[in-house]
Amino acid sequence: MTSPVLSLKNIKKVYVMGESEFWALKGVSFDLYEGEMVALMGPSGSGKSTMMNIIGILDNATEGDYILRGENVSDLDEFDRAEIRNAYIGFIFQSFHLLPRLNLLENVEVPLTYAGYAPRVRRDRALDMLEKVGLADKRRNLPSQISGGQKQRVAVARALAMNPALLLADEPTGNLDTQTGNEIMGLFHKLNDEGVTVLIVTHEAEIAEQTKRSIRLRDGLLETDQVHKQVRPQLQGAQRQEAGLAS
Amino acid sequence: MSELIRKQAQLLPPVNEAEDLEEFIRFEDEPRSGRLSFAEILKIAWRSIRANMLRSILTALGVIIGVAAVVALVSVGNGVRQNVTNRFSSFGTNLLTISSGQGGGGGPPGLVRGGGAQTVTLADAEGIAALADKRISGIAPALQSNSQQIKAGSNNTTATLIGTWPDYETVQNAPLQAGSYFSSDDLDKRRRVAVIGTDVLTELFPDTTASALIGQSIKIANISYDVVGVLKEQATAGFSNPNSNIIIPINTYLQRIERSEYQGEPTVRSIAVHVTDARDVTAVETDLTTLMANLHEKTNSADYDFNVRNQAAQLESVTAVFSTLTLFLGAIAGISLLVGGIGIMNIMLVSVTERTREIGVRKALGAKPRDILSQFLLEAILLSCVGGLIGISIGVIIAYFSTKALSVPLVVSLPSIVLAFAFSAAVGIFFGFYPAQRAAKLDPVDSLRYE
Numbered sequence: 220m221t222s223p224v225l226s227l228k229n230i231k232k233v234y235v236m237g238e239s240e241f242w243a244l245k246g247v248s249f250d251l252y253e254g255e256m257v258a259l260m261g262p263s264g265s266g267k268s269t270m271m272n273i274i275g276i277l278d279n280a281t282e283g284d285y286i287l288r289g290e291n292v293s294d295l296d297e298f299d300r301a302e303i304r305n306a307y308i309g310f311i312f313q314s315f316h317l318l319p320r321l322n323l324l325e326n327v328e329v330p331l332t333y334a335g336y337a338p339r340v341r342r343d344r345a346l347d348m349l350e351k352v353g354l355a356d357k358r359r360n361l362p363s364q365i366s367g368g369q370k371q372r373v374a375v376a377r378a379l380a381m382n383p384a385l386l387l388a389d390e391p392t393g394n395l396d397t398q399t400g401n402e403i404m405g406l407f408h409k410l411n412d413e414g415v416t417v418l419i420v421t422h423e424a425e426i427a428e429q430t431k432r433s434i435r436l437r438d439g440l441l442e443t444d445q446v447h448k449q450v451r452p453q454l455q456g457a458q459r460q461e462a463g464l465a466s
Numbered sequence: 467m468s469e470l471i472r473k474q475a476q477l478l479p480p481v482n483e484a485e486d487l488e489e490f491i492r493f494e495d496e497p498r499s500g501r502l503s504f505a506e507i508l509k510i511a512w513r514s515i516r517a518n519m520l521r522s523i524l525t526a527l528g529v530i531i532g533v534a535a536v537v538a539l540v541s542v543g544n545g546v547r548q549n550v551t552n553r554f555s556s557f558g559t560n561l562l563t564i565s566s567g568q569g570g571g572g573g574p575p576g577l578v579r580g581g582g583a584q585t586v587t588l589a590d591a592e593g594i595a596a597l598a599d600k601r602i603s604g605i606a607p608a609l610q611s612n613s614q615q616i617k618a619g620s621n622n623t624t625a626t627l628i629g630t631w632p633d634y635e636t637v638q639n640a641p642l643q644a645g646s647y648f649s650s651d652d653l654d655k656r657r658r659v660a661v662i663g664t665d666v667l668t669e670l671f672p673d674t675t676a677s678a679l680i681g682q683s684i685k686i687a688n689i690s691y692d693v694v695g696v697l698k699e700q701a702t703a704g705f706s707n708p709n710s711n712i713i714i715p716i717n718t719y720l721q722r723i724e725r726s727e728y729q730g731e732p733t734v735r736s737i738a739v740h741v742t743d744a745r746d747v748t749a750v751e752t753d754l755t756t757l758m759a760n761l762h763e764k765t766n767s768a769d770y771d772f773n774v775r776n777q778a779a780q781l782e783s784v785t786a787v788f789s790t791l792t793l794f795l796g797a798i799a800g801i802s803l804l805v806g807g808i809g810i811m812n813i814m815l816v817s818v819t820e821r822t823r824e825i826g827v828r829k830a831l832g833a834k835p836r837d838i839l840s841q842f843l844l845e846a847i848l849l850s851c852v853g854g855l856i857g858i859s860i861g862v863i864i865a866y867f868s869t870k871a872l873s874v875p876l877v878v879s880l881p882s883i884v885l886a887f888a889f890s891a892a893v894g895i896f897f898g899f900y901p902a903q904r905a906a907k908l909d910p911v912d913s914l915r916y917e
């Protein structure tokens with residue numbers, strides 16, 4: 220049995236605002252295995268984005284352990300965290316977060332730049348990625364000169380530029396119509412088939428149905444964690460493990 | 467899996483799987499340094515400067531003005547000092563000057579005005595001349611008038627009259643281009659003869675050459691004088707223009723121009739004594755002091771009513787004054803450079819706040835704290851260094867024109883330029899560091915959420 224790509228153990232997160240504090244996560248545990256495609260669901264304010272930020276090591280859990288590739292993330296310094304974010308994780312934000320002054324090609328190049336690839340390599344790779352999302356012909360456009368769905372596709376291209384093993388997408392289709400939403404989902408399926416582990420935050424049931432497993436949060440707690448059809452044998456094992464932890 | 471999704475995926479440009487894999491391998495095999503290259507940091511910094519061009523220029527303006535002021539002031543100050551030094555060295559360091567008054571006190575000859583009573587007389591000069599040995603090659607007592615009206619025919623000009631002895635030529639290093647100095651005979655007989663400077667020549671006799679002028683007459687205070695010699699053109703100094711001097715025998719001066727007395731003897735402004743060998747200057751200085759004390763019947767040095775000064779000491783005191791002045795002006799200009807630095811810091815702080823979200827995105831995509839730090843630090847350094855370079859150019863241009871206007875040599879001192887540039891770079895680093903560090907320390911999630 221393969222060991223999990225990442226493992227969350229009793230993750231808690233508190234937001235302190237002056238006198239009052241708010242527990243956005245109250246102890247969530249689950250594992251993700253290589254090649255999984257998982258939907259993270261739950262009502263607004265249930266802690267999905269908070270969870271994603273912790274998994275993407277943009278944020279730290281207040282309590283609990285997050286083991287990524289066998290390493291406890293809280294032991295890492297900011298330098299190592301930056302390297303993991305750069306090379307291992309692809310993050311797609313709900314609001315795209317493209318850099319407004321860079322054209323599409325340059326936007327996709329950003330993670331490659333921080334990895335220290337030579338300009339030629341960067342350019343070629345970024346162009347490949349833009350081609351993959353069908354926007355190569357708009358590579359010289361600025362983000363302000365393309366539509367929302369196209370922005371989301373650029374964000375996907377950027378997240379894929381470094382060929383990450385883990386793809387995190389926070390409501391990637393939230394701002395898109397069904398048609399473009401499905402296009403993006405199609406892209407995720409293709410990547411997943413190539414072996415990329417995908418975690419998608421969504422509140423749309425149709426999106427969740429397309430995944431292999433969905434995890435549901437409510438008020439900072441894990442409510443359900445169910446595997447859809449086409450379950451791989453090792454996932455069943457993982458599933459049993461999580462059920463035990465969650466209940 | 468839904469058929470629809472599969473179809474959607476196929477709508478995307480077809481990708482050859484084998485080629486795709488090959489490309490993927492190729493990309494993975496490419497060398498990566500794992501760090502942001504300097505060229506890349508420079509590019510990012512430059513883009514953000516360019517994106518706010520006007521703001522960047524206004525920010526750099528503080529440094530530009532500061533550096534320009536430092537370079538211009540120091541260059542002009544050095545030029546003036548150089549000019550004074552040149553003038554002094556043209557007299558030679560072999561010169562001793564005796565003047566009225568007590569104690570030391572410096573200042574170039576042009577500035578020495580007996581503050582108190584004039585006590586040095588022509589008789590002192592004669593006394594020195596009578597006892598002068600081989601070590602002394604020339605003695606020139608001098609009187610100097612305020613600017614006088616000079617006429618020749620219908621032409622008019624003003625000039626400074628100097629009454630002296632013929633030794634003036636060697637003592638003050640004022641050679642002729644035509645004619646000769648007046649003789650001791652002219653001096654004794656109080657002849658009305660004059661040696662004129664080149665400016666007087668061109669003003670009064672615009673169409674005449676120097677040699678043709680000898681024997682012509684000019685009118686000083688309505689009395690005519692014969693021109694016997696024309697001085698060579700001399701470098702103008704900050705204080706006076708030796709080319710507009712007219713030199714006449716001192717006895718004529720005392721009779722025709724002005725005369726004041728001390729104990730029955732006509733006073734002189736100063737007596738210049740030229741020493742043949744520079745090594746004898748100190749010894750002659752001591753001897754002259756003793757001689758003057760005897761002539762003035764003073765036994766106690768506290769009672770001396772005269773000064774014997776050598777050029778080297780005077781030069782030192784003058785250059786000291788100018789160095790202090792230059793330093794002082796440079797320091798004031800330096801303060802404006804500091805203010806420019808504060809301007810940079812201010813704008814960098816604004817810029818960090820404005821670009822909080824960009825910083826968040828960059829961090830989420832793998833920017834390390836040191837990448838963000840270098841990006842903002844380099845932006846500040848770029849602003850201040852480009853400002854410094856522009857400031858240096860403007861400063862040199864200002865120095866060029868103002869030294870021209872003051873007719874002093876242009877002394878662009880390399881150290882002052884290097885220093886100004888280094889200082890502006892240091893200002894960039896110093897004032898850019900805090901904002902850059904603030905950017906580097908921003909929390910990625912908070913910055914992404916920043917509206």
Ligand SMILES: Nc1ncnc2c1ncn2[C@@H]1O[C@H](COP(=O)(O)OP(=O)(O)OP(=O)(O)O)[C@@H](O)[C@H]1O
Pocket residue numbers: 234235236241243261262263264265266267268269270
């Ligand atoms: N920086 C913060 N400070 C204080 N409270 C916060 C902060 N960020 C999130 N919260 C709170 O934590 C809870 C969970 O927020 P989170 O963004 O994770 O929800 P979500 O599940 O992503 O919701 P949505 O579906 O609306 O995006 C919310 O109640 C929110 O108000």
Ligand SMILES: [Mg+2]
Pocket residue numbers: 267268269
């Ligand atoms: Mg959210």
